Amino acid sequence: MTLTVGLDIGGSKILGVLVDGDGAVVAEHLAMTPRGDVRAVEDALIAVVDHLRAATDRPVSALGVGAAGLVDVRRGVVLHSAHLPWRDEPLRARLAERTGLAVTLDNDATAAAWAEQRHGAGAGAPDMLFVALGTGIGGAIFSGGRLVRGRTGLAGEFGHVQVVPDGRPCPCGLRGCWERYCSGTALAESTMPEVAHWLAVGLGGLVATFDPDVVVLGGGLGVPETGLLTHAETHLRDHLTGGAHRPAPRLVYAALGPRAGALGAAGLAATGH
């Protein structure tokens, strides 16, 4: 049976996993993301793939990549990344050329959401909203068991929904973006209760918009120790439009930990959707 490589590429770390057809991890490798140009990052990715391939005698058939940035899924291009040097970078074609593997390319939050929806905190929920709180906010949406990708695969960028008119400036060029008030970065300017408040406000809007079965909170802050969902649950019960007439979704922490992105990238490559 063939194996699949999954890569989760963030601004500081690259995590690679080698998984079998059941999604079980055969090998794993972590590397630091080099501070350098496009070529340096690409070389680091290839080194992780080579390391994983060297760990097995079995054939590797595909490579799935989840990358931190705006990913045009149809063309396999990273349009823009805040923490990596990519600008309209044809990453899928570059990695296919250098590895000889079939490559799929997705946004990192999309990959993590896929893993949580299939094997993690959202398993069995056709309508799942995934919100990853890290440096910024990553997101993804499942409707009827399928990813809501949008025209080019850019759906789920709700970290840049404006929540405060003329609010805090965001590196994306806008002001008042949700992730300026609700993320690891926001904690530099806010207390944890303030971040919890903004999480609840943002989730209220997303729940009104999507009516999900379950909201999965992932990313570095998406762990029970933060207590973030306790406040959000109270807020949703009291402040969701439609009030008592409207059922509220379950709010849960992600279950797969920091490997979710790499596992999801491998899964997307193995299954194609």
Add this chain to the structure above:
Amino acid sequence: MTLTVGLDIGGSKILGVLVDGDGAVVAEHLAMTPRGDVRAVEDALIAVVDHLRAATDRPVSALGVGAAGLVDVRRGVVLHSAHLPWRDEPLRARLAERTGLAVTLDNDATAAAWAEQRHGAGAGAPDMLFVALGTGIGGAIFSGGRLVRGRTGLAGEFGHVQVVPDGRPCPCGLRGCWERYCSGTALAESTMPEVAHWLAVGLGGLVATFDPDVVVLGGGLGVPETGLLTHAETHLRDHLTGGAHRPAPRLVYAALGPRAGALGAAGLAATGH
């Protein structure tokens, strides 16, 4: 060939259409929504259906309803309506009992969006966002050619996303809801440029969230005479996260006019999805 009745039930008017298998309108009837209790509204609906059935000798097989309110599509229940007396009202079962027809029940904006996506301004666009500006904001989302309904069919209530912290009070019980700043009602407190600004801000968030092919603006203000999309287009080009690296969707006015809801309700009843 059998015919289908479509009803669009608003706070002030009830529009009924009788359509054939090609979606062509065979008969049409407009009535005022009575100011009264649940029974009075129900009697008015039955009168419209009877009127349309009397207009033909051909068999009528199904009744599709689009209702202004929070609709639990799975159970066929209007959970709550701002302008109609329904509270947890089992409207689908009531109308099925009184008409003897197979009945489908949807939110009115969902029905209008369906018609626009199949036969109107969004025809051929798999990923379509529908925003209806009337007394409030109605909405619906298509992803991959399918309606994003959510768990109970309540998706698309983005009129109640908070856009101003501690903002204008909304009859829904929240404050700062988008529709307090961007709707016909908002024009009582705002200039048209202010409404256009808030339309652009809200669409910016929704486009970041969904990455649609096309945004269709419907409802009473969704007509070219308002000029609302001119401002929104400029704003999206300059203020969408990802900037020049990200393709912007087409923004268009709805094409089917005030009959979209009734046509869509009939279409949903005839096709089942």
